[in-house]
Amino acid sequence: MILLWIAHLLVVISAVTDEQYASMPKLFEVDDYDTCMMLGKKSFYCSVSYRVVPLNAENPTEIWKIIKEVSSSELHYQHDLLRRLICIPQTCPNVQVYNESDPIFLKELTNCLDEDYKKMELHGTVEEVHCKSSNPIYEIDTIDLITAAVFIFYMVFVLAVSFYDMIRRNKTYEDYTKFKQSNCGKLVTTFSIPSNWNKLTSTPTGPDFEKLRGVQGIRVYMTIVVIGVHTAVALVASPILNPRYTENMNDFPDFASEFPRRGVYILTFHFMMSTWMLINSMLAKVDRNEEVDFKFVMKSLLKRYVRFTPTVALIVGFFATWFRHIPAGPFWLAVCEETERCRKNWWLNMFFVQNHIDRYNMCHIVSWFLAVEMQYYIIASLLLMILLKNRHRILPVIGFLIVLNMFFTFLDHRRHGYPSTLSSKPEEVFRVLFNKRPQWHDHFASYHASAAGSILGLGFGYVYYETRDKTIFTKKIHVILWWILSLGFLGLVSFFPSFYNVDQTPTHSAIWVALTRPLYAAGMGLLVLGMAHGQGGYLRRMLEWGPLNGLAKLSYCVYIGHTVFQNIRVGMMRTPEFVNQYTFVTHMLSDVAIAFPAAVWLTLFFEMPSNELANMMFKVKKNVEKKKN
Ligand SMILES: *[C@@H]1O[C@H](CO)[C@@H](O)[C@H](O)[C@H]1NC(C)=O
Numbered sequence: 001m002i003l004l005w006i007a008h009l010l011v012v013i014s015a016v017t018d019e020q021y022a023s024m025p026k027l028f029e030v031d032d033y034d035t036c037m038m039l040g041k042k043s044f045y046c047s048v049s050y051r052v053v054p055l056n057a058e059n060p061t062e063i064w065k066i067i068k069e070v071s072s073s074e075l076h077y078q079h080d081l082l083r084r085l086i087c088i089p090q091t092c093p094n095v096q097v098y099n100e101s102d103p104i105f106l107k108e109l110t111n112c113l114d115e116d117y118k119k120m121e122l123h124g125t126v127e128e129v130h131c132k133s134s135n136p137i138y139e140i141d142t143i144d145l146i147t148a149a150v151f152i153f154y155m156v157f158v159l160a161v162s163f164y165d166m167i168r169r170n171k172t173y174e175d176y177t178k179f180k181q182s183n184c185g186k187l188v189t190t191f192s193i194p195s196n197w198n199k200l201t202s203t204p205t206g207p208d209f210e211k212l213r214g215v216q217g218i219r220v221y222m223t224i225v226v227i228g229v230h231t232a233v234a235l236v237a238s239p240i241l242n243p244r245y246t247e248n249m250n251d252f253p254d255f256a257s258e259f260p261r262r263g264v265y266i267l268t269f270h271f272m273m274s275t276w277m278l279i280n281s282m283l284a285k286v287d288r289n290e291e292v293d294f295k296f297v298m299k300s301l302l303k304r305y306v307r308f309t310p311t312v313a314l315i316v317g318f319f320a321t322w323f324r325h326i327p328a329g330p331f332w333l334a335v336c337e338e339t340e341r342c343r344k345n346w347w348l349n350m351f352f353v354q355n356h357i358d359r360y361n362m363c364h365i366v367s368w369f370l371a372v373e374m375q376y377y378i379i380a381s382l383l384l385m386i387l388l389k390n391r392h393r394i395l396p397v398i399g400f401l402i403v404l405n406m407f408f409t410f411l412d413h414r415r416h417g418y419p420s421t422l423s424s425k426p427e428e429v430f431r432v433l434f435n436k437r438p439q440w441h442d443h444f445a446s447y448h449a450s451a452a453g454s455i456l457g458l459g460f461g462y463v464y465y466e467t468r469d470k471t472i473f474t475k476k477i478h479v480i481l482w483w484i485l486s487l488g489f490l491g492l493v494s495f496f497p498s499f500y501n502v503d504q505t506p507t508h509s510a511i512w513v514a515l516t517r518p519l520y521a522a523g524m525g526l527l528v529l530g531m532a533h534g535q536g537g538y539l540r541r542m543l544e545w546g547p548l549n550g551l552a553k554l555s556y557c558v559y560i561g562h563t564v565f566q567n568i569r570v571g572m573m574r575t576p577e578f579v580n581q582y583t584f585v586t587h588m589l590s591d592v593a594i595a596f597p598a599a600v601w602l603t604l605f606f607e608m609p610s611n612e613l614a615n616m617m618f619k620v621k622k623n624v625e626k627k628k629n
Contacts, residue, residue, distance in 0.1 A: 020066045021244060025052065025120060028083045028239035028576045033330040036087035037134045044088040044098045046131040047333055050113050052080050052124035061121045075250035077243050077426045081127070084113065085239075085330040088131070100131040130333055137336065138324050147321045151314075158191050158605055165192035190612040196604050203549060208280070211468065211532040215273055216552035217543030218524075222266055223555045224592055227562050229260045230366070231588040234566045236429045238331060239576035246426050246579065255498055256581075261421040262497060264444050265520045267369060268453030272521050273528075274373055275380045275457035276464065282384050283465045292388055297381045299618045304377060306614040308370065308556075309350060311606045315560055316346045316364055323564075328571035334432070335571040338363070355445045360436045366563050368445035375447040376454040384458070398459040405451050406514045412442060413510035420502050420509040420516075443513065452517035460525035464532060473533055482530045489523030557599035557607055565594050 036045045052067075054060040067079045088095050092112035097105040106126055114123040165188050168179050179185040189195040236246055249257045285292055320342035328335045342363035348354040352374040354362045362368065387394050418439045423429070434440050443449055473479055493516050496502065502512040531540045577583065 016066060016070055020062075021070065023063050024067055024070065024079050025063075025082055025117060025122065027077055027079060027243050028085075028241075030085040030239065030330050030575055031087040031091055033085070033087070033574055036090065039087075039089055040134060042089045043134040044131055045133075045330065046084075046086050046088055046100065046109070046129055047330065048084045048086055048109070048113070048126055049128040050082045050084055050124050051127050052082060052117060052122040055118075055121045055123050063120050064122070070247075073247075073251070074425050074427075076247040077430070080124075081427075082124075083239060098131075098133070100129050132332065136325070137332065138339075140325065144321045144325070147317050151317075155605070158193065158609070161188050161191045162193040164188060165194055169194065186616060190616065191609045193604050196608040196612075199608065200553060200600075200603060201550060208468075212528065213549070214531040214536065214540050214543035215528055217545060217548040218269065218528075219273075219555045220548045220551045221543075222269060223558050225263075225266065226559065227591050227595060228588045229263065230563060230566055231591050232260050232584060233429065234570060235577060235579050235584060235587065236424075236426065237432055238334075238430075238570050238573060241576045241578045242580075243426070250424055250426070255495070258421070258497070261424050264422065265450075265493065265516045268450050268517050268521050269524050270369070271373060271376055271450050271453035272457035272460065272525060274377060275454045276461035276525075276528075278377065278380055279384060279458050279461035280465050282381075282388060283462070286388050292385055294385065297385050301378060301381060303614045303618040304374070306617060307607075307611050308374070310610040311557060311602060312349055312364075312367065312370060312560060314602070314606055315564060316342055316349045316367070318564065319364055319567075320346050323567070326568055326571050329574045331570055331573055335567070337432075338567060355441070355447070359441055359445070362435060362445075364560075364563070365435055367560060370560065372445065372447055372450060376451070379447075380454060380458060394462050395459060398455055398462075401455045402452060402459075402518060405448075405455060406518060408448070409452075409517075410510045410514040412448075413513045414506055416442065417506040418443065418509060418513070419506075420497070420512045450517060453521045456518065456521040456525055460529055464529055468532065471533070473530070473535060479535055482526060482535055486523050486526035486530060489519045489526070493520045493523065551596065554596060554599040554603055557602040558595045561598055561602050562591060562595035565598070566591060 031045070033045060036043050054064040070076055071079045086092060086109075088098065088109075092109060094112060095105065095108040097108065099105050106129070109129065110124070110126050113126070117123060168176055168185075168188075180189055240246065282292055285296075319338055323342075324335060324339035326335065341361045345354060345358055345361055345363045348357050349363055349367055349371075352371040355368045355371045383397075387397060416439065422440060422443060423434055423437065428434050428437070435445070441449075473482070497512070501508075503509045527536075530536060531543070536543075
């Protein structure tokens with residue numbers, strides 16, 4: 001990171017000098033929020049978007065020319081749109097009416113701001129204003145109270161059950177074993193923290209686990225990358241002290257700064273492993289001569305639903321209720337927006353359809369991933385139910401589907417003329433508008449966007465299952481080919497755009513988008529398949545490192561929980577942030593350091609109990625695959 005940073009210092013050349021840049025009005029100016037709130041009845045704090053134009057349009061000043069020059073690129077901020085966060089009684093004492101929807105207030109506020117920019121020969125209009133007094137924006141309402149009551153009741157219940165479990169544990173071993181098998185005991189161990197802790201820290205055994213152990217490592221590393229991407233987005237989506245940094249980053253993108261907009265394909269891996277595991281357990285079931293019928297599929301879907309929903313409900317419930325009561329600072333608007341989206345649309349998340357219904361107002365934006373995964377799981381289960389009767393058709397059908405997927409991805413992107421990357425226009429990121437754009441959904445969050453991973457997961461899962469007791473690497477050349485292909489595909493997907501402009505024309509972009517996910521999934525699939533057959537050397541050892549195994553069990557909760565802290569951080573901010581690689585790395589590390597312990601809590605109190613509950617409710621026979629010999 002630091003090397004990249006130094007490289008940046010060397011490369012930055014721009015038409016506008018630093019001195020000229022500094023002469024522009026400040027993009028973000030934030031008055032002291034807490035002092036303002038101390039003014040009691042007089043406190044009035046406003047978040048204002050103020051658009052400036054030159055006083056003398058015929059003969060614009062030097063400053064205006066610079067503003068125009070810098071703002072001409074969409075990759076820069078609009079420097080004529082100033083974000084002022086104003087403590088009205090202190091900064092604009094002439095304002096008399098404290099009412100944001102009153103025209104007199106608007107007039108007085110505009111006068112006050114015009115006065116400020118007169119020396120730069122600018123004046124302007126207030127485009128947007130939101131104010132608050134020292135009173136909280138939201139009263140605590142019934143829904144908040146009910147949520148809190150349910151939450152506290154549940155916490156107390158879990159603690160009580162855990163305590164009871166501990167007492168029973170201290171008795172004789174026979175007594176406890178008998179207790180565990182009784183109905184009451186089953187219920188107790190489902191919710192008990194000590195029992196779930198034991199399960200969490202135990203290492204699964206069995207040939208399949210050993211073979212696919214590397215997957216756990218990849219999962220953990222990838223979760224950290226995802227947190228990093230969201231840290232970066234959160235930094236750019238809040239007011240910053242050095243906007244030029246972001247602009248230079250956009251003007252001279254390097255691999256690291258491109259990654260958040262290009263790296264959307266990495267989640268394909270999770271979709272792939274999800275269907276990979278699905279087809280494995282289904283094949284094993286068929287081999288045990290068990291029926292894979294509609295009833296079974298419905299049962300396993302319900303089981304999955306019971307398993308995942310309570311944890312999501314907690315996060316969404318928090319965003320819809322108590323999140324809005326955190327002592328947010330000058331950037332409270334971001335908090336309000338999320339809270340209102342969640343109040344309105346929380347139930348869509350409960351049905352895992354938030355990425356298709358009212359998608360521009362999605363609550364808990366990162367949860368698109370869960371929705372997509374659920375949708376793939378349903379489609380893949382139903383597909384397999386039909387396909388498993390004719391096993392020899394599995395691979396041709398998968399081949400057909402992946403070709404179809406690439407073809408339609410190409411058509412879709414070509415039709416819209418999308419570029420191959422997501423938008424990094426600072427104005428869009430700052431206003432969190434990116435998910436209000438169709439591209440973000442078509443490229444990313446709708447079920448068709450990442451389907452390649454799911455489809456290839458079925459293929460690799462099938463090949464893995466059929467070859468798991470065979471030796472497929474019989475010659476040296478196989479190993480060499482494996483390294484070249486798997487790392488080759490991954491390298492190609494990651495680095496090709498650095499050497500070749502994949503966005504020359506919309507057709508180029510569409511081809512590249514249609515290729516990235518299949519290539520990436522193929523690379524990852526080969527990698528996992530080869531590691532399952534003992535290849536991989538140091539790479540495998542790195543991925544199979546002991547602690548990763550335990551951490552991987554947290555990845556679901558880390559994924560859905562980490563944005564809670566990032567959102568709270570934005571709410572708590574009092575001044576714009578100074579951004580560079582160093583602040584990015586420290587923020588990211590702190591996000592990771594909070595996310596994992598928090599995920600332990602979330603896992604123990606919510607995910608594991610719901611998992612156990614699902615197992616109890618739907619006794620789908622456990623798929624313990626036995627070696628045929
Ligand atoms: C604020 O101004 C609007 C528009 O003039 C008016 O309808 C509203 O009643 C005012 N609110 C208060 C609290 O005075």
